[in-house]
Amino acid sequence: MRAIVYARNGGSEVLQLVERSRTDPGPGQVRVRVAVSGVNPTDWKTRHSGNGPVSPSGLVPNQDGAGVVDAVGAGVDPARVGERVWIWEAAWQRPDGTAQEEVVLPARQAVPLPAGASFDLGASLGIPAMTAHRALTVHPQGPAALGPSALAGRTVLVAGGAGAVGHAAIELARWSGANVVSTVSSPEKAALAAAAGAHHVVNYREPAVAAAIGKAAPDGVHLVVEVNPAANAELNQQVLAPNGVVAIYARTGDEQLTVPVRPLMAANACLQFILVYTMPDTAKLQAVTDITAAAAAGALRVGTDAGLPLHRFRLDQTAAAHDAVEAGVVGKVLVDVTRNP
Secondary structure (H helix, E strand, C coil), rough: EEEECCCCCCCHHHHHEECCCCCCCCCCEEEEEEECEEEEEEEEHHHHHHCCCCCCCEEEECCEEEEEEEEEEECCCCCCCCEEEEEECCCCCEEEEEEEEEEEEEEEHHHEECCCCHHHHCCHHHHHHCCCCCCCCCCCCCCCCCCCCCCCCCCEEECCCHHHHHHHHHHHHHCCCEEEEEECHHHHHHHHHHCCCCCEEEEEECCCHHHHHHHCCCCEEEEEEEEECCCCHHHHHHHHEEEEEEECCCCCCCCCCCCHHHHHHHCCCCCCCCHHCCCCCCHHHHHHHHHHHHHCCCCCCCCCHHHHCCCEEHHHHHHHHHHHCCCCCEEEEEEEECCCC
């Protein structure tokens, strides 16, 4: 089978297309014939810098994907063969990601795709949707699960609503009944955030941003889904409601985050940092359940009309796909893995 591997860390030039032998699933595992692989910033960052030495046999990148189960190991229901699935954390602490025609992984990490959900949608869930779910469920007075009315009466501010995580956060928050505000940097991105379902979209490059958010959220923002904590620290302080939470899932560059202690203390504010890989297992499983339900309800969508343009690459163009994500392309980057996806 064809696979993309890298035997050393570095730029996208280290990615190579090779032929590999088929692997049979072991106990508790399934083998998925991958139709579409999703690319996230974490994929190129891990390839570039790594978390330790790379095995001489190489690593296969990409955490997310979608395809069809074609074999199961001992202890897994044989009826799962032929099942359409979406994949999460394929390459986390494992050598085999989804940038290959077949991937073997624990059965729980291949989740049944709802009827009508495309492989493109399935490959776009994983890291973005699970990160967004965690951000929306860390408020100590909020829900641990998402669904209709779970966030009713709350205002959620999604910073960077045109990004993949921001897009998922808007959709999940809207599905859960929140008043959704999003900040963006251009009219084009504003259109994408609105298409995703944001009730109010504010261009943060324009004057009086805090006032515009305040108009959309007169009682303050209860929860911020934050992509750029240092740049937005002052704004968040201005718009956060008492007992509000800023859920931080990313950073820009290597800057330090400096916050004023007294105002945040007076507001009983909380800064919650998020990394999907190390969040509690119970939170991961709840996210998988709720994300699948949202996909079944049509609340999670992809494509330009849904606010998340798709950028497609062939398997042998995986290096270019990684480069596109590293360059900050707006939308979701997908790799068509099988010859006839």
